[in-house]
Amino acid sequence: MLDDWRLSGSPLLIDGEAVPGARRFATVDPATGEVLGEAADADRDDLDRAVAAARRAFDESGWAGDLALRVRCLRQLREALTRHADELRELTIREVGAPRFLTYGAQLDAPVADLAWFADLAETYDWERDLGRAAPMGVASDRRVVREPVGVVAAITPWNFPHQINLAKLGPALAAGNTVVLKPAPDTPWCAAALGRLILEETDVPPGVVNVVTGTDHTLGARLTADPRVDLISFTGSTATGRAVMRGAAETLKRVFLELGGKSAFIVLDDADLKSACSYAAFAGITHAGQGCAITTRLLVPRNRHDDAVEITARTMEKIGVGDPGDDGTVCGPVISARQRDRIEGHLRLAAEEGGSFATGGHRADRDRGFWIEPTLITGLTNESRTAREEIFGPVLIVLPHDGDDDAVRIANDSPYGLSGAVHGGDLDRARAVARRLRTGTVSVNGGIWYAADVPFGGYKQSGVGREMGVAGFEEYLETKAIAEGAA
Structure with missing residues (x-):
C-alpha cells in the first residue's frame, strides 16, 4: 500500500468512485521529516459533490432501511481491514508516527475489532418500542417509539489516532443507517484514504454512503458545518475549533457531537x-x-x-x-x-x-x-x-x-x-x-x-458535547419518532 501510493497518490472517495482530485499535497513521515508521497487535495467542488452524493444516497437509496445490508457491510469492512492489517500497521507508523505497540491496540487493531460490536448492536437494537394503549384527552391511541437515522453525517477528525476516531464515527453512523462525509486532518490523509479504498474495493457499501474527502483547505470543515444538506456534525479536535463548529452549526440548527480537549x-x-x-x-x-x-x-x-x-x-x-x-x-x-x-x-x-x-x-x-x-x-x-x-x-x-x-x-x-x-x-x-x-x-x-x-467516551465542561462509543455513542446518530394510532 505504501509503495503503491508513493507512485499513484491516494484518491478521494466520492459517490462510489476513486477521484484523483485536481490538486495534490504531500504527506510526511514525522520521524524523519521525509515526504512519503502525495494525497488528493480536495477543493470546494469536490466537497460539494461528496455532500450531494451522501444526501442522495440517504434520501433515494435503500441504505437507511436495509438493516441486513448495513450489518453485512460493517462486517465486510472489518474483515477487509483485518486482511490488510500488516500494510495498515506500517502506514500508520510512518504517517502518524505512532509507536508500533499502539497499533496492536487503540491505533489500529482495537478499533477494527470494534466494528463487530456495532454490527452486533445494530442487529439486536430495539428499533421500535411499544408504549401500549392510552386515552389522552379521551382518545384511545396505540403508541410506539421508533428510532431512525439522523441523515447525512459530516465526520471531521484529527490526526493523532486516525483509525480509532474515523472508525468510532463511521461504525455507529453506518450501523444506524446514516450516510457519511469523512473529512480527515491533512496531516494523515493516507490513513483515511486507505479506509475509503477498502470500502470501495472490498465491501458492498453503496455509492455515496461513505465519501472520503482529504485536503489542506481548512475552510472545508466550516463549509460542512454550515451546509444545510448535512444533518449532524461529529467533530473531534481542539476546544477552540469545537466552539467554531457550534457557531457554524447554529444557523441551520443541526445536531452536533463534539469530542474536544483535555487537561x-x-x-x-x-x-x-x-x-x-x-x-x-x-x-x-x-x-x-x-x-x-x-x-x-x-x-x-x-x-x-x-x-x-x-x-x-x-x-x-x-x-x-x-x-x-x-x-x-x-x-x-x-x-x-x-x-x-x-x-x-x-x-x-x-x-x-x-x-x-x-x-x-x-x-x-x-x-x-x-x-x-x-x-x-x-x-x-x-x-x-x-x-x-x-x-x-x-x-x-x-x-x-x-x-x-x-x-x-x-x-x-x-x-x-x-x-x-x-x-x-x-x-x-x-x-x-x-x-x-x-x-x-x-x-x-x-x-x-x-x-x-461498549464504553461511552466523552467529556464534561469544555471537553465536549455528547458521547462516542457504546450504546450512548450509537444513539447520537439516531432520531426519535413517536407514532400514535387511533384505536378502534
Whole structure:
C-alpha cells in the first residue's frame, strides 16, 4: 500500500468512485521529516459533490432501511481491514508516527475489532418500542417509539489516532443507517484514504454512503458545518475549533457531537505505592508523545512526598526516552509536525516564564531528522498557571502537590476541561470514592482501562458535547419518532 501510493497518490472517495482530485499535497513521515508521497487535495467542488452524493444516497437509496445490508457491510469492512492489517500497521507508523505497540491496540487493531460490536448492536437494537394503549384527552391511541437515522453525517477528525476516531464515527453512523462525509486532518490523509479504498474495493457499501474527502483547505470543515444538506456534525479536535463548529452549526440548527480537549489529572493518594503510581503516570503521560486528548498530563501527588514523586517520575521518563516508532520497544515517538513541535516549544518557554523548572526534558530531543520533543516534567507551578490549564498535546507532564483527598479533587476539578482522569491508591474503596467526585467523562482507578467498544467516551465542561462509543455513542446518530394510532 505504501509503495503503491508513493507512485499513484491516494484518491478521494466520492459517490462510489476513486477521484484523483485536481490538486495534490504531500504527506510526511514525522520521524524523519521525509515526504512519503502525495494525497488528493480536495477543493470546494469536490466537497460539494461528496455532500450531494451522501444526501442522495440517504434520501433515494435503500441504505437507511436495509438493516441486513448495513450489518453485512460493517462486517465486510472489518474483515477487509483485518486482511490488510500488516500494510495498515506500517502506514500508520510512518504517517502518524505512532509507536508500533499502539497499533496492536487503540491505533489500529482495537478499533477494527470494534466494528463487530456495532454490527452486533445494530442487529439486536430495539428499533421500535411499544408504549401500549392510552386515552389522552379521551382518545384511545396505540403508541410506539421508533428510532431512525439522523441523515447525512459530516465526520471531521484529527490526526493523532486516525483509525480509532474515523472508525468510532463511521461504525455507529453506518450501523444506524446514516450516510457519511469523512473529512480527515491533512496531516494523515493516507490513513483515511486507505479506509475509503477498502470500502470501495472490498465491501458492498453503496455509492455515496461513505465519501472520503482529504485536503489542506481548512475552510472545508466550516463549509460542512454550515451546509444545510448535512444533518449532524461529529467533530473531534481542539476546544477552540469545537466552539467554531457550534457557531457554524447554529444557523441551520443541526445536531452536533463534539469530542474536544483535555487537561486530565492523575491523582496519587497518600496510601498509594508511590513508585508504581508515578512510573505508570510517566508512561501514560508520554505514550505517543503525549498526543492524546484523554492522556493524563497533570500529576497530583501528596505534598509531603512531592520530591520523591518528582525523582521517580523524572527517572522513568528519562529511561523511556524517545525512539523510532517502528521499534517494538518505543513508547514516545515523534510529534506529528514541525508546526506542532514549535507549538509545544512555545508552551515550554511559557512554563519557564511562569517560574516552572524542568526536572527532566524541556527541549527538542537530540535527533538529526524529524519532529521530536524530549519527555518533559515541569515542577514549581500552581494549578492557576497557564501551563497547568492549557492543553499542550506533547510529552509534557506538570507535577502539582496536594494536601489530601479533598484538595486533590479540588485541584483536579479546577479546570475548564473534564475529559478523563486517574486515581491510584492503596485502599480501593477510598480510591473509588475520589474517582466518583471527579467531574470527568472517564476515570481509571489503579490502572483500569476504560477504552472499549461498549464504553461511552466523552467529556464534561469544555471537553465536549455528547458521547462516542457504546450504546450512548450509537444513539447520537439516531432520531426519535413517536407514532400514535387511533384505536378502534
